[in-house]
Amino acid sequence: MTPDEFIRICEAIYGAGWQSKLARDLVREPRTIRRWKSGESPIPRAVVEWLKYKRG
Structure with a gap:
């Protein structure tokens, strides 16, 4: 998932x-979310799958 896709889905x-x-739902630090958003850190596969499930 690209940062743009991540932002759009979220x-x-x-x-x-x-x-x-x-961050609250995933029990993660807000800084971690910002890193994913900027592309600084890869978005974990489990998070990608969870977001796709939650989106429906």
Whole structure:
């Protein structure tokens, strides 16, 4: 999943303030979410699958 796809899916699921909501749901530090968003760190496969499931 590219950072752009990640952002698009997360915005669709959570709406405004999606980064903090996602961090809370995944029990991750907000900095980790920012790294995924920027492409600095790869998004774990389990997270990608969970987001696809949650999106429906």
